[in-house]
Amino acid sequence: MVFVFLVIGSGVVGLRIAGASKLAQGAIVVIGLAFVLAVQMTLPADNSLRVATGGSLKSWLILIGVAGVVGLYGLGVRKLKLRATQEPIVTSDKMKDVELERYARHIVLREVGGAGQQKLRRARVLVVGAGGLGSPALMYLAAAGVGTIGVIDDDEVGLSNLQRQVLFKDDDIDKPKVFAAEVALKALNPHVDVLPYNRKLTADMAETLIGDFDLVLDGTDNFPTRAVVNRACVATKTPLISGAISQWEGQLSVFDPAHGAPCYACVFPDEPADGLAPSCAEAGVMGALPGVVGAMMAAEAIKLITGAGQVLRGEMLMYDALYSENRKITVERRADCAVCGGK
16 A cells, blocks of 8 residues: 555655646546556456555555545535635625615605615616727716626727727726726726626627626627627517717617517618718717717616616617707617517
């Protein structure tokens, strides 16, 4: 037995010196013991290899059994110590005094009240895009006390973003937007949970992700991503608040076919031709415009969650900052819509 322990021990020490993982070190022990048991079970009693490895199957089985009991006991003790040092998890819907004071201006609103604030506290909202529209929307959702806020974006903060993306500061340049957003939102309101997804929203994972949320805000700047978001929202019956901006004009609507409203594809069935919908980088955008439209998107989210007022289902709000004009148009669901028709 001594010879076996020396061989196995040398292997473990060698792996530890080489920086191998504990899993690899444990594997050496398991492989060594398995080899010894195989030798004891298959070779004759007078075989030199069997003699060198202990010579008795029974003694090895007893030793392994005792070691297993001791190991399980040690594991149990460590788990008990860990549980003893952890703070108890308190799950309660009751708001703390500091939350009541923070949200006091909401709670005194007849249309929101304490019940509405609790709905915000329990809500799970996903914001797709942490750019010009996503920045103000995220800030107002966090300030309003939306309990869980997801944000997905694969971009990094750039210097040109700071003209309108007010969630970020100069020190955030070159950082992933979602992680910079997480820090900023937690600093604004430590009572909300922020879930950052540093990736592009793709069709193969959109339904799984969106299905985990109650509501989606889309502030992206390209049609393919908007189409992916819309299809996933229709499939999961998740309301979609969509906003768009360019130069001096913005628009937003609530797309919710599960409640009789059109989906995004009912209004915009085809991808615009090249040059018809230039990006902000190509056409420019007035810095305060996304703040106005993004804040309105957050307002629609708050109304939808709390049940206050009337949301923009079946309507699209158009905002012209250059001439200070607002107008609403009716948008209708299409029975032949390739995405939501007949659903």
